[in-house]
Amino acid sequence: MTPQEMDSRIVRYGELQPCKTAFIDAHTPGSNQKENFTIIGGGVSESPDQHVHISIPHGFNIGAAGQPPNCRNSLHSHRTAEVFFVLKGRWRFFWGRHGDAGEVVLEEGDIFNIPTGIFRGFENIGTDYGMIMAILGGDDAGGGVIWAPQVIEDARDHGLILSQKGKLYDSKKGQSLPDGEQPMPLLSDEELKAFPEPTTAEVVPNYVARYWDLVALADRQPARVIGADAKLRDKPGFEVDFITQSTKLDGRQRHDNPAVLMPVRGHWKVTWDGGAATLAPGDTMSVPENTAYGIAPAMTGEAALYRTVGTGDPAGATWKGH
Template sequence: MTAPTTVRYGELIPCKTAFIDAHTPGSDQKENFTIIGGGVSESADQHVHITTPHGFNIGAAGQPPKCRNSLHSHRTAEVFFVLSGRWRFFWGRHGTAGEVVLEEGDIIDIPTGIFRGFENIGTDYGMIMAILGGDDAGGGVIWAPQVIEDARDHGLILGENGKLYDSKAGQTPPEGVHPMPTLTDDELADFPELSPMQVVGWGVRRYNDMTALARHRPCKVIGATGIIRDKPGFEVDLITRTSATDTPHAHDRPSVLMPMRGHWRVTWGQGADAGAEVLAPGDTMSVPAGLPHAAVPSMTGEASLFHIVSTDDPAGPSWLQ
């Protein structure tokens, strides 16, 4: 039986030209990582670490202080948890409908169909981990009109085929491929301006609260019965030292382990197929379907781990159902 595949934090391969705002001042220092699945990168330079379909995508964004990700939207769920740093998330047509600051370990499930962005407001390089619904992540990114216009002023053109072309490097869309049109006023009317209560009250959960709920059993963070009641095509659990078990279990589909705090020893298989590996914060492990495995902390101190597995729910808009 196939062993798990692990992507180490220190071995992540970044892409600095992943999106249309790669040259736009204030956004030109960000790094994008695609860990599992094709992601939503618009650049052929994006490296994909694990291509096996999981029913969702796993990615990450690394940014220095004061660097932001421009306003965009997705057709499927977008969930973030803060691995390191301090981050401001904002939303709305112009990014002024609301905002929230997330600390390390906090998680946000951003409703589909709204423009959102984020920036590192900490003092050091920060990293946020992302889960995107569906194997194709909704077919790409929908940008606010001003983002496309600003990018064009700085040499980047997004083709209607979803690919980027750098005019500063002499690139132009091939014959028959037109620039991506900006959304019309009628189309923009379909993107609601949600209030802070609608976004924060529904889709933000704090790390300390989740670990308190995970004291005796794993905390169902996102799911039909989760503390965020959403069905985005996957479920997210938080497991802590006191709710972890060394009893092996298996899933009928691939699952993912992502430590937040501490070191975790993952064991799997039996006999000649048995194996073990220690994961640290920032590492991502993909466990194959049907493989019995268990994860427990390997050292003393605080320990927490996010567990993600797909469901049979559609990967499209589902919030507040």
């Protein structure tokens, strides 16, 4: 593959195109300053304004959320996996019907395999603009987002209506539901009973991995972060490895499915037969299936990178009721 062909599979941090109207809470005070990014795959945006950088199916989606301090993402649920790692800043994740069942604070490099089937939200509690990178299970990301009832009600009060088909209409732009199309119904009390309310003690040990713990695990070989035999044991349709300057890999890496490389710290040189590229934190690179490649730090100093590879497993539920 030529450098030009591979360059089309690299999304640079500085080239990311945000969408500020991606979801139903885009006008809700406290959530109206967030920016959503769809990097690989169609994502779960409810807005036609969302730009997709790489549309090639990978078996999973890659996205990101950027938020200023004190900005939050409203309570929602997914039918497939949702994994976040912190690229920049300090973030509080919370979950439950009203967001008070449990919470955890993540620092840069920490990763959270959020269980499916529970309402979750997150907010930037740092002092500067923060960014979290996301991995969503499945090519269609599970068919969209399930919102807590109060989120839909709050959005309606601020001019946004979500249709039953999952499309967003903004009355501030003169839009309204088309004739014959119904608004997204609120979940009933009976339906809400199907959403678990796990505690912090149940979730954090089984679904959160800390950056410095992974650095220690990756002393000689990549640390297995998410997978059937990994630190966070799960089969969400993809596997995640953590690689550091101690575990640089030669040019014999090869996978049956595309691999996505996302640096957390340091600069990384990726080589393949026909070219090379250097990645920085915030960049995302998709290596085609059956392509031999190598990765190594491009300079001295601390370096860490997350690698995601699809497995072909169904991107199903991850909450096991630990």
